Amino acid sequence: MTAEDPHPPLPDAASLPDAASPEGVPSPEGAPLLDGLTDVAGIRVGHARVAGAGALSGTTVVLAPGGGAVAAVDVRGGGPGTRETDALDPRNLVQRVDAVVLTGGSAYGLDAASGVMAWLEEQGRGVRVGAGPTQVVPVVPAAALFDLGRGGDWRARPDASTGRAAVEAAAASGPGAPVAEGSVGAGTGAVAGQLKGGIGTASVRLASGVTVAALVAVNAAGSVLDPRTGVLFGEYGAGEPPAHPSAGTHAAAVGRLAREREAAEAAGGGVPPFNTTIAVVATDADLVRAQAQKLAGTAHDGMARAVRPVHLLTDGDTVFALATGRVRVPPENPVAVNEILAAGADVLARAIVKAVRAARTVQGPGGTFLAYTDLYGEGPEGGGEA
Numbered sequence: 572m573t574a575e576d577p578h579p580p581l582p583d584a585a586s587l588p589d590a591a592s593p594e595g596v597p598s599p600e601g602a603p604l605l606d607g608l609t610d611v612a613g614i615r616v617g618h619a620r621v622a623g624a625g626a627l628s629g630t631t632v633v634l635a636p637g638g639g640a641v642a643a644v645d646v647r648g649g650g651p652g653t654r655e656t657d658a659l660d661p662r663n664l665v666q667r668v669d670a671v672v673l674t675g676g677s678a679y680g681l682d683a684a685s686g687v688m689a690w691l692e693e694q695g696r697g698v699r700v701g702a703g704p705t706q707v708v709p710v711v712p713a714a715a716l717f718d719l720g721r722g723g724d725w726r727a728r729p730d731a732s733t734g735r736a737a738v739e740a741a742a743a744s745g746p747g748a749p750v751a752e753g754s755v756g757a758g759t760g761a762v763a764g765q766l767k768g769g770i771g772t773a774s775v776r777l778a779s780g781v782t783v784a785a786l787v788a789v790n791a792a793g794s795v796l797d798p799r800t801g802v803l804f805g806e807y808g809a810g811e812p813p814a815h816p817s818a819g820t821h822a823a824a825v826g827r828l829a830r831e832r833e834a835a836e837a838a839g840g841g842v843p844p845f846n847t848t849i850a851v852v853a854t855d856a857d858l859v860r861a862q863a864q865k866l867a868g869t870a871h872d873g874m875a876r877a878v879r880p881v882h883l884l885t886d887g888d889t890v891f892a893l894a895t896g897r898v899r900v901p902p903e904n905p906v907a908v909n910e911i912l913a914a915g916a917d918v919l920a921r922a923i924v925k926a927v928r929a930a931r932t933v934q935g936p937g938g939t940f941l942a943y944t945d946l947y948g949e950g951p952e953g954g955g956e957a
Contacts, residue, residue: 605750605774606773606774606925608750609748611774612782612897613635613855614853616631617631617740618751618757619734619756620755621729623727625722625723627723627727627933628719628721629729629737629756629757629760630673630680630734630756631673631770631786632671632673633671633673633891634738634742635670635893639667640667640894640895640896641666641858641893641896642665642667642892642894643661643860643863643892644712644891645889647874648847648886648887648889649882649883649885650845651714651889652677652681653713653887654714668710668712669711670691670709670738670741671712671851671893672687672734673713673786673849673850674715674733674757675729675757675760675788676729677715677718677845679715683713683729683734683737684712686732686738687709687711687735687738690738691709692705692709695707697710712891716788716846718760721762721938722936723935723937752770752925752926752929753929754931754933755770758770758930761790763790763791763926764792764793764794765794766930766940766941766946767930767942769789769929769930770788771786771921771923771929772785773921781907782854782855783853783911784852784853784854785853785870785873785919785922787848787874787919787922788850788926789848790846790847790848791848792885793879793886794878795924801820801821801824802814803943804876804877806924807876816948820947824946824947835939847889850891850919850922852870852918853893853895855898856896856898857896857897857899858892858911865908866915867890869913870916871890872916874919874923877919890919930943930944931945
């Protein structure tokens with residue numbers, strides 16, 4: 572195999588189940604959705620946390636199925652920390668990637684991708700550049716969020732060993748395994764406005780049989796909370812009308828947040844306004860690279876619904892898209908692709924809600940970060956870490 576053919580070929584489109592045909596629709600006896608990124612068959616997720624006192628950071632790895640996945644990226648924030656995103660430009664050589672890294676640690680944390688790259692090399696996965704089975708160069712796109720010092724130790728951040736631990740955890744997980752949410756992996760030290768952020772994931776199976784899912788590390792400079800009502804922004808317009816907290820509960824929550832903010836400011840601390848929400852949206856549709864890039868772009872609409880304001884100069888908001896190509900989308904039917912694009916925005920907005928609801932309060936030398944559920948109680952999507 573030559574460098575012009577970076578991965579083994581995926582099945583020919585003619586052999587794939589058709590998203591517009593009955594054969595493309597899973598049978599009622601099929602496994603129910605877990606409402607997570609691993610509902611896209613072949614996708615695996617692993618988390619790792621930085622060890623030690625004063626550490627509040629980690630890494631999440633999304634591992635593609637064998638042969639890789641068509642990949643794209645859309646960066647909207649003004650202060651991104653990324654790696655290998657230029658390789659995903661549809662004009663460039665790399666057609667598919669084997670893993671995507673979401674990590675804490677700001678630009679320092681991008682070193683986690685080196686550990687993932689080393690593991691993939693050992694597996695012989697990557698762009699083949701020689702005759703030997705491990706003569707490959709894995710392309711590992713990555714994005715980092717800012718969580719430096721939130722555990723108290725500025726230098727406690729992910730490195731290559733954290734990335735290796737996360738990809739090994741992904742590889743060791745079973746097919747379709749549940750994805751841990753909340754203060755895990757890249758979401759360990761994440762903060763959403765003044766609330767504790769974290770990892771969230773969601774999925775949907777369209778009537779066509781195509782599955783679309785998202786995983787997000789919510790670490791926003793903007794707010795996820797409607798200050799008028801206490802409702803999470805991402806819950807507006809998502810199916811049933813959101814349940815509004817009582818006026819008394821909301822007033823108490825606002826008061827507690829104000830006291831924590833005043834205490835942090837008096838101590839000379841507080842949360843620096845450097846954040847970033849980073850995500851992966853995946854589908855089993857056989858999208859071409861340009862369509863995958865459009866999916867990454869429209870998924871940002873879901874981020875904008877759930878975080879206000881968004882895409883600021885101090886954010887590095889980035890969305891990767893992966894398409895595994897297991898279900899054929901008729902190229903003559905743009906409506907089929909439109910449904911996938913719309914679903915990407917919907918699942919990302921819902922994943923952000925789930926991340927905030929799954930987070931738990933953190934108190935330590937780096938500060939106190941209050942969780943939404945500790946302020947408002949469990950809601951329809953409540954729940955802690957898996």
